Amino acid sequence: LKIGIINITGYAGAELARILSRHPEAQITTITGRSEAGKKLGQVFPHLSHLDMTIAPELGDSVDVVFSALPQVASAEAIVPLVRAGIPVVDISADFRLKSAEEYQQWYQTPHPAPDLLENSTYGLTELYRSNIKHSRLIANPGCYPTGAILALAPVIKEGLIEPDIVIDAKSGVSGAGRGLSLTTHFSEVNENVFAYAVEGHRHLPEITQELARLNVDFRPSPLFQPHLIPMTRGILTSCYATFVSGVFKDPKMAAKQVRDLYETFYNKERFVKVVSIPPQTKQTWGNNHCLIYPMVEPRTGRLVIISALDNLVKGAAGQAIQNMNLMLGLPDHLGLEGVAIYP
Numbered sequence: 001l002k003i004g005i006i007n008i009t010g011y012a013g014a015e016l017a018r019i020l021s022r023h024p025e026a027q028i029t030t031i032t033g034r035s036e037a038g039k040k041l042g043q044v045f046p047h048l049s050h051l052d053m054t055i056a057p058e059l060g061d062s063v064d065v066v067f068s069a070l071p072q073v074a075s076a077e078a079i080v081p082l083v084r085a086g087i088p089v090v091d092i093s094a095d096f097r098l099k100s101a102e103e104y105q106q107w108y109q110t111p112h113p114a115p116d117l118l119e120n121s122t123y124g125l126t127e128l129y130r131s132n133i134k135h136s137r138l139i140a141n142p143g144c145y146p147t148g149a150i151l152a153l154a155p156v157i158k159e160g161l162i163e164p165d166i167v168i169d170a171k172s173g174v175s176g177a178g179r180g181l182s183l184t185t186h187f188s189e190v191n192e193n194v195f196a197y198a199v200e201g202h203r204h205l206p207e208i209t210q211e212l213a214r215l216n217v218d219f220r221p222s223p224l225f226q227p228h229l230i231p232m233t234r235g236i237l238t239s240c241y242a243t244f245v246s247g248v249f250k251d252p253k254m255a256a257k258q259v260r261d262l263y264e265t266f267y268n269k270e271r272f273v274k275v276v277s278i279p280p281q282t283k284q285t286w287g288n289n290h291c292l293i294y295p296m297v298e299p300r301t302g303r304l305v306i307i308s309a310l311d312n313l314v315k316g317a318a319g320q321a322i323q324n325m326n327l328m329l330g331l332p333d334h335l336g337l338e339g340v341a342i343y344p
């Protein structure tokens with residue numbers, strides 16, 4: 001399979017190349033970048049020098065599938081002609097995640113570049129939408145925070161077990177903000193420091209709300225989502241807090257076991273979503289495509305606590321994008337993605 005990567009020079013693009021370079025059915029044939037066009041990939045990223053490729057300004061030769069790792073808006077502009085030409089595209093940006101062009105404009109402060117294509121895009125949360133992904137030609141790869149939150153909450157929402165006022169408290173490593181320089185991600189601002197940001201509303205909130213609502217027609221989610229920045233490179237730890245609908249458990253003493261059974265059954269066949277028996281840590285997912293989920297019923301309050309951990313650049317971006325590519329092209333979704341986390 002001939003693969004094109006648009007914008008290899010960001011973190012998501014480089015991570016795509018790292019993982020795809022070990023994929024048994026994929027060959028990266030074109031890579032693009034803006035400021036680094038004309039340079040050898042190994043000059044920009046020495047860890048990728050084994051690919052022996054030059055960064056092109058534009059996608060050239062025909063390819064079987066394209067990944068876009070551009071920022072939003074630039075991404076839609078680059079991929080719309082490809083989508084219209086019928087080329088399968090996985091978009092890692094946020095451009096095709098929200099189904100409402102009005103909501104996109106409200107959160108991204110710009111009109112949507114191709115509102116007519118919003119209906120054609122498939123939200124690529126692999127474990128939940130496998131059959132849709134297989135038949136799609138435009139995948140809106142989920143955001144990193146939404147992946148951790150939605151996978152954590154999906155089983156109890158589908159079963160109608162929780163009230164809509166969910167609290168999603170998430171902590172991200174700094175690579176989630178990308179490779180571009182900013183004061184917020186400057187070493188001396190982040191090191192030995194933890195802070196909440198986007199307290200007025202993060203752009204992933206409408207995505208999370210939209211996708212939680214899809215899980216159950218009777219559910220009108222009202223999530224409170226609060227992200228934090230943590231002094232680490234990769235990883236997202238998400239703690240979700242919810243109240244059970246009154247009377248859903250005949251015997252409240254059995255709630256903890258029933259919830260655990262529900263999660264284990266729901267993700268039973270999944271290679272990359274693991275229900276774990278101790279609270280997960282981000283390091284347990286470093287560099288691999290796993291999302292670890294720990295559901296529990298807090299014994300004093302009877303509330304539901306679900307903690308998930310993932311690597312924002314893998315399951316939260318490039319890894320899930322490759323899982324989706326595999327499905328679109330008729331391959332098993334785990335191909336090229338199996339690997340053990342680097343620990344400690």
Ligand SMILES: NC(=O)c1ccc[n+]([C@@H]2O[C@H](COP(=O)([O-])OP(=O)(O)OC[C@H]3O[C@@H](n4cnc5c(N)ncnc54)[C@H](OP(=O)(O)O)[C@@H]3O)[C@@H](O)[C@H]2O)c1
Nearest residue numbers: 009010011012034035070071074093176178179180312317
């Ligand atoms: N980082 C994550 O954990 C993560 C997770 C999920 C999704 N994503 C999404 O993945 C995409 C890339 O994110 P990233 O974190 O990899 O970003 P990044 O590391 O900040 O890279 C962004 C790259 O885009 C290039 N760029 C910026 N504006 C451009 C434009 N208008 N046209 C062409 N190139 C442009 C920049 O290169 P030059 O300025 O050098 O040309 C830079 O290399 C974003 O849409 C992001 O939302 C990221």
